[in-house]
Amino acid sequence: MKNPALHNNTILEKIFYDDDIVKKFLLATIIWAGAAFIFGLIAALQLAWWPMNMNLEWVTFGRLRPLHTNAAIFAFAGNAIFAGIYHSSQRLLKTRMFSDALSRLHFWGWQLIILSAAITLPLGYSQSKEYAELEWPIDIAITVIWVVFAVNFFGTISKRRERHLYVAIWFYIATIITVAVLHIVNSIEIPVSFLQSYPVYAGIQDALVQWWYGHNAVAFFLTTPFLGLMYYYVPKAANRPVYSYQLSIIHFWSLVFLYIWAGPHHLLYTSLPEWAQTLGMVFSLMLWAPSWGGMINGLLTLRGAWHLLRTDPIIKFFVTALTFYGMATFEGPLLSIKSVSALGHYTDWIIGHVHAGALGWNGMLTFGMIYFLVPRLWKTKLYSEKLATNHFWIATLGVLLYYISMVTAGITEGLMWRALTPEGKLVYPDFIETVVRIVPLFWVRALGGTFFIAGFFMMVYNVCKTIQAAPAEQSDSEAQVPMRNAVFAEPDPKVGHSKLEGMATVFSVLAFIAIAVGSIIEIYPTLSLHKYITPANMVEPYTPLELAGRDLYVSEGCYVCHSQQIRPIAAEVLRYGKASTIEESMYDRPFQWGSKRIGPDLARVGKRYPNLWHFQHMIDPRAVTPKSIMPSYGWMVEKETDFIMLRKKLSVMKTLGVPYDEDTVANADIKAQKEAMVIAEDLKANGVNIPKLEQKQIIALIAYLQALGQKGKQP
């Protein structure tokens, strides 16, 4: 097709876009979406009905939840953005991708990373840093494959046949640069063994770097690339240009500049220094403006074409995605206000919030994109528009059920946790009361998820039927594009932002600076942790056995249900003890403050119960808390602690600055075994009769739990 925007005298050249790579990423998106959604549903059902893990350690909530989040973010959303970027960039830059080989390397490398995540996470190899759980060899693989993607993408920009970079491309550039920075900085870790490592950051450093990463994984993996896709596919589907190109420029720069600062809003009222919390809150509030600017820009693109909302399922998906984007980006700043966070943090409100974003925004936009792309790529018609419309309705109903039930659950939990009698006592001193109250809402959530998955399977059927009906002979799309020399021979407009859009390198550097400013100002000061430590409050490092137990706690993913951070809020101090201090987590690698309390906070659980209580609680939580929904950890009584490894572990910790003496490092295993013997003897004296009890994992875990909140120098 001849391009009407070009001058008549331009010589055109015929090229072929690489459609095969887009098809590959698109099919991978669909396959992994199924996995991510089903893991999510099983996890949701486990919370509603604890025996749902079928007593299998590999699919127990602590290991399944990271598998679910990683699959949803990196496998489902990841493949979706790659599909969209590979499809739209070739067309916006009017050239085939830079290298077919790099495209394939990117594709297969990424699938291999996902596969290794799907194997290691259920086996308990986890760094227990949210959305950065994967262990160091996989971290390195991610870096390599991301560089492959970056080279391929920037190579494509460099051989483009369109001088100016359309707004979607800016969002892709910001994504590629920022994700690289986030991933590398957050993954600096020292290996202990082939599949275990300790982060170089500890305590508040680790918390700040992790949530700088975690929040910006949402910003630069689930927002900016999807906004880029939105700026391309919404105008395409509505067949009219974006509402305001000027607004898109403002949207881009303010979003990229502001987002990077917002991470600390995940750490309000924790022991993170106050100034960092305030910065996080203020920048989160400011984010409301560009986010809504972008939403309005997307929605108003449909001006004069609103009738499509009635007839076209693709537009239905896109408009709903943008609406959820608007809703989630309104709620995010709201939750970042300290007093709202005081109520909402650690509750299911946050879970509702992220799913409004993930299912409503990322999910709906991806489904719209799939329905748009499949018929075009396979050169046929969609099998059934009606089925797509049904998918839309059932998915929307599912997200709404999910969202409403979780916000209700969250506010209920928040209010019950903080409820005080006129005498100043807790109204619900037993944490389990607040859990039992929301279990019915867990069932509603699971029902919402089931609807969403039912819709997904309608799409799978629709896509399969569409592809079956496609012509057998498939070829790449062909396009007539101007010669590169001709494009760049045209006089440059030399005005405003469009000049910048002609200079891809300068543009990328500016985008990098925009994200670097906030990152450096926030992270740099905490790197000198000693400035924040009051020597009189210093704590003792974990003993060898406690460290072994801590690693088990990390590996089992206990942080997904239990926080270790008591906020200086009256009800919390009454329930758990005095507020957590910076010093208490100064040797914690990784930090385990958590983000959700499905069970109570554990920061001061040490010495609160006898060893026997913990032993019984781990084997069968209902033996000591009749209504508990915690899974049973029977395998910890069978599996043995790896004592020999402790020498290596302590030596790595010593390298990182933990003050262990030479003797403790050299004899870590022997010291740990002695400690284990003491706990085992105590259990035996109380009637536990298991051969070689002192060797079992449960002993190390009990040692760690009993140490929580007990490492300070007692007054």
Place this chain on the structure above:
Amino acid sequence: MKQDGLAFFTDTQLTGLGLVIFFSFFIGVLIWTSLKENKANYRKMEQIPLTDGDN
């Protein structure tokens, strides 16, 4: 807790200056992108996705 390394964050003159710099920069960008001579280019740019010959 006293943060020696970050005492400057409590210096209202410096943080005020930061506010003025960032805010003026933002207003500057607003004006810059609103310049009349940009409009024609915006019209051209926004057509890029619609004229890639792949509908």
